[in-house]
Amino acid sequence: RKEVEQDPGPFNVPEGATVAFNCTYSNSASQSFFWYRQDCRKEPKLLMSVYSSGNEDGRFTAQLNRASQYISLLIRDSKLSDSATYLCVVNIRGGGFKTIFGAGTRLFVKA
């Protein structure tokens, strides 16, 4: 079983739609959580951190449920420019912090 699992996608949605991505992690030593975004043939870039209390950044809302070991990302009023792969990321405390990426969920937003 992979340490970080995500919806495989792809998600095809019209502009203006709300879309939700889910992610589960298996290691109880996981300490901190993030969502990254990766455009085609580009490097991953940090989208936002994820906190237990939930956090929002404009149209993006991230949630963490430590008891269920579950992370989510909600995108409201999706734009064409949101088309990308969204990567769920977990920091696992070990000797330092081991950062593990999920396989990603591909999103296509269409006009």
Add this chain to the structure above:
Amino acid sequence: DARVTQTPRDKVTEMGQEVTMRCQPILGHNTVFWYRQTMMQGLELLAYFRNRAPLDDSGMPKDRFSAEMPDATLATLKIQPSEPRDSAVYFCASGPQRPQHFGDGTRLSIL
């Protein structure tokens, strides 16, 4: 803007050849990560360093891969001998703890 710099950007070589990939982390970042990305496996953590010391290289095939940080401004990833299954995009990332910034990647093709 400070950037993680990776060289070469692209590398095509024949199987059996030695491949060396280089990374210059962002000045002041004490944690450096090497990831490999393929369509099938997504982003896999190969190794990471804190203050130039290797913390975890369990993701790396030890018989042919080696990672070092000869100084704080240079990280290297070597493959010897290379095999076609090593074809992938290799990303270096740096940060205070997590991979905050990624380089553009080295696109490696082993024929």
